[in-house]
Amino acid sequence: MRTFNYIAAIGALCAFGCTKAAQVAAPAKEPVITQRTSAADTGGLGWLTARNERGEAGLVTLSRVNVEAEQVGSYAAVSVEHHFHNAAKTVQEGTFRFPLPDGALLTGLRMWIDGKPMEGELVEREKAKKIYEQIVDSMQDPALLEWEHGTTFKLRVFPIEPEREKIVTIRYLTPLEQRGSDYWFVQGTRQGGESAKLPELSIHWQGKPVFSERAVQVGRSIEIAATAPAEAQREERSDGVYTALRIRPDWSRVPKPNSKPVQHWIFAVDTSRSSLEERKLTLEALKAALAQLAPTERFITLTSDLETHVDPRGFDLASAASIASATKFVEATPADGATNLSALAETVAKLSASAPNAAVVYFGDCEPTWGVVEPNALRTSVSQALGQTSFNPVVIGASVDTELAQSLAQATSGRVLRARQPAQVASFVQGLRTQRPRLNAIEVSALGGAEVYPKGKLSLEQGEDLELLVKTAKGQDVQSAVSVQAVLGSRKLDLLPRAKPVPTRFVAPRFGSRFISALERDNQPKERVVAESLNYGVMSKYTSFLVLESEEAYAHYAIQRRAAQQADAPRVTGANLDSLNADDASISLNRIQPGDPEIYVDAPRDSQSVTVELPNGERKRALFDPEANRGRGAWMVRFLVDRRTPEGNYEASAFIVHRDGRSELRRVAYTVDRSAPALDVAVRRTPNRANRYEVTVTQRGPRADRDLRRVEIRTPDGRVVQLNAVRWAEFRGSFRAPPANTDAKLRVVGFDQALNQSITEITLP
Numbered sequence: 001m002r003t004f005n006y007i008a009a010i011g012a013l014c015a016f017g018c019t020k021a022a023q024v025a026a027p028a029k030e031p032v033i034t035q036r037t038s039a040a041d042t043g044g045l046g047w048l049t050a051r052n053e054r055g056e057a058g059l060v061t062l063s064r065v066n067v068e069a070e071q072v073g074s075y076a077a078v079s080v081e082h083h084f085h086n087a088a089k090t091v092q093e094g095t096f097r098f099p100l101p102d103g104a105l106l107t108g109l110r111m112w113i114d115g116k117p118m119e120g121e122l123v124e125r126e127k128a129k130k131i132y133e134q135i136v137d138s139m140q141d142p143a144l145l146e147w148e149h150g151t152t153f154k155l156r157v158f159p160i161e162p163e164r165e166k167i168v169t170i171r172y173l174t175p176l177e178q179r180g181s182d183y184w185f186v187q188g189t190r191q192g193g194e195s196a197k198l199p200e201l202s203i204h205w206q207g208k209p210v211f212s213e214r215a216v217q218v219g220r221s222i223e224i225a226a227t228a229p230a231e232a233q234r235e236e237r238s239d240g241v242y243t244a245l246r247i248r249p250d251w252s253r254v255p256k257p258n259s260k261p262v263q264h265w266i267f268a269v270d271t272s273r274s275s276l277e278e279r280k281l282t283l284e285a286l287k288a289a290l291a292q293l294a295p296t297e298r299f300i301t302l303t304s305d306l307e308t309h310v311d312p313r314g315f316d317l318a319s320a321a322s323i324a325s326a327t328k329f330v331e332a333t334p335a336d337g338a339t340n341l342s343a344l345a346e347t348v349a350k351l352s353a354s355a356p357n358a359a360v361v362y363f364g365d366c367e368p369t370w371g372v373v374e375p376n377a378l379r380t381s382v383s384q385a386l387g388q389t390s391f392n393p394v395v396i397g398a399s400v401d402t403e404l405a406q407s408l409a410q411a412t413s414g415r416v417l418r419a420r421q422p423a424q425v426a427s428f429v430q431g432l433r434t435q436r437p438r439l440n441a442i443e444v445s446a447l448g449g450a451e452v453y454p455k456g457k458l459s460l461e462q463g464e465d466l467e468l469l470v471k472t473a474k475g476q477d478v479q480s481a482v483s484v485q486a487v488l489g490s491r492k493l494d495l496l497p498r499a500k501p502v503p504t505r506f507v508a509p510r511f512g513s514r515f516i517s518a519l520e521r522d523n524q525p526k527e528r529v530v531a532e533s534l535n536y537g538v539m540s541k542y543t544s545f546l547v548l549e550s551e552e553a554y555a556h557y558a559i560q561r562r563a564a565q566q567a568d569a570p571r572v573t574g575a576n577l578d579s580l581n582a583d584d585a586s587i588s589l590n591r592i593q594p595g596d597p598e599i600y601v602d603a604p605r606d607s608q609s610v611t612v613e614l615p616n617g618e619r620k621r622a623l624f625d626p627e628a629n630r631g632r633g634a635w636m637v638r639f640l641v642d643r644r645t646p647e648g649n650y651e652a653s654a655f656i657v658h659r660d661g662r663s664e665l666r667r668v669a670y671t672v673d674r675s676a677p678a679l680d681v682a683v684r685r686t687p688n689r690a691n692r693y694e695v696t697v698t699q700r701g702p703r704a705d706r707d708l709r710r711v712e713i714r715t716p717d718g719r720v721v722q723l724n725a726v727r728w729a730e731f732r733g734s735f736r737a738p739p740a741n742t743d744a745k746l747r748v749v750g751f752d753q754a755l756n757q758s759i760t761e762i763t764l765p
Helices: 125-137 273-290 320-331 341-352 375-386 402-411 422-432 507-521 526-536 551-556 563-567
Strands: 047-051 060-072 075-086 092-099 105-113 116-119 121-124 145-149 152-160 165-175 177-179 182-188 197-205 208-217 221-226 232-237 240-247 264-270 298-304 308-310 358-364 390-395 438-446 451-453 456-461 466-472 482-488 491-494 543-546 598-601 609-613 619-621 623-625 634-638 648-657 663-672 679-686 689-699 708-714 720-722 724-727 730-736 745-752 757-763
Touching (some): 047 075, 075 092, 092 165, 105 507, 116 730, 125 543, 152 165, 197 221, 208 221, 240 507, 264 341, 273 320, 273 358, 298 320, 298 341, 358 422, 375 390, 375 402, 390 402, 390 422, 438 451, 466 482, 466 507, 526 543, 598 609, 598 648, 609 634, 619 634, 679 745, 689 745, 708 730
Parallel strands (some): 060 197, 264 358, 358 390
Antiparallel strands (some): 047 092, 060 075, 092 152, 105 165, 121 543, 177 182, 182 221, 232 240, 438 456, 438 482, 609 619, 609 648, 623 634, 648 663, 689 730, 708 720, 708 745, 724 730, 745 757
8 A cells, every 4th residue: 555745635625713812701601512413414423444455344433523603793713523443454455435524615724744733724726636646646645635425525634544543623603593583603523434323522601611522423413502792703814804693673663574475386306417416305395395285275296307307197186185296206217308497487387377376496506507607697588487486496416506595595585495304395385385575686896995795686585594794905994885675565664783893703703604605706806806815815716725734844845834723723712792782891811820911802903991900909000002902902901910820820810991981990910930841851752654753742740730822843964843732731753764874862941821931852763
């Protein structure tokens, strides 16, 4: 079996990490954990299949999964760490797969290579392909990351060392699930393979452990209560301000619909070649939909591929016999040909002309491959053809175009369902019969050079929210940059929320995802799509994801390291402003040395005053620093910690007087630490690679006192390498063996949380 130096992982990912500031925040409400089945696809956990060099099934098993999630506005930032163990005495080659939840954005991949974690990088597709081919040509076995289908991707993993662990971490953003006024983070445990139980699963929410079990049944959904996000959330970057606006109409001002209920149902089933894999579920979904019809309702079935075929019986009253006949008609249609949605719309238009109060329920992947396929043109074509007939896609399959389905439904005042089980379809059809208040003429537009998605004419039904993603220039008021108006007869209803935007993170990549999708759908030049994809860290059809084994490899191929810098930044470990009221504050401070440290109070800029009381009773008035808190601004005060101050724990308080006169008291604990960390250093030759060394650095002492923050090594030939944290107070890394005539001394420098440092020199074995 060949060995390799570089891991090339080409696929659909974006790469940006989580940031952190040590904070003290008001206690969030305790999480509520349920195990009900979510209506949405909650994703799941990765699995790995392995084979040895003879092609025999390997002995690599999942030993544990650690999930860390935190709320960022209406989304959760999730990190899922998988630990696989190779019980065999031989090297294994594996394939790792991971299913993302509905609506999730992949934000990073980390994999351990030669004893250290390596972050991937988003690069232009052709460049990634060229590097990959160079690696293959040099007989160095790569690992290939690629989308397998839908929201599942796979990664070839080699080598998996004998009797060793392989750790793979996936990071992504996923929308919180909304049920009425409640919001939930839902962690699925769906897995491929034959395993019925997970050996061990732990979940941390907002930095606190909320779930930890062994032998977890696969298929469960673990739900954790989140806080209701603000109506307006913003993130500021150097290129502008990004705002997420949640549109929630006052439905008491919207008149009840006076339209007649559906009298004629048109059920259209995708029978193209791509539907073959989901044929069983599609038929079950059709039967579930037909079973909801009343005996007085008429229906007809169509099959849709390259051409549209109409059941020769025509419209018929719903009965056991007519439903059985309709099902047989669909079952008798072979799955073949392409998907032609424009032809389907033309056939429906002819049928609905003589069938008043009709509605179309479409079953398929909504991925046109024939006829009109350009999304904007198809939306116009379907809307004009159907007129007053609504198009209601029931999207089925692993690879689907939910964005197009939503666009077609919006254009025809329809609804969309992402279906995975027949019971969902039954409820969906029942909902289509319910006459709920609806706004069919919502016009969304951007003003003054701003950009907004989605835009144009939209529709909204009672019980639904509409989220807009807006980019404005710095200093531009978002309320004056976006117009959201609904037409009600002769008057217009302003739907734009007037709430003050709350600072949060990850709004920019969410905007970027919609922006890049629009560029692709508009057939914009490749160069522009690539540039924006790299700018936002969001995958496009012209970019790929590449993972190499070392920083030297990235430098060799002239790949700028964005992901590693972001992923190595500390993560938020407690509640933050996203999980609190907009006027709450957090205070940053942690372990410090005697000297002149700073306290940052993340209070609103328009607060009347912020005063900090120190442990000795001294009070200092804070000043607002617009450059603090990563450019978002914060109140700052400096104070003196005397050199003679004993080591130990202390507490300061911040008194905030808000703009409206309301007072708030916040406290922050910190530790004075003057002791350099005591380190144990172990160095060995990397197994099977005589030209490399592995080094492990561990801090000695009681676990509660360990606070090792960063470790750097200077190799005998003068290179500086930063080691990676593998667990608390333990760091690992590797480096090339120095030339034979070099003084074989390795210098190890460790920094603790207070930036005390210790230096150790050892001779290489």
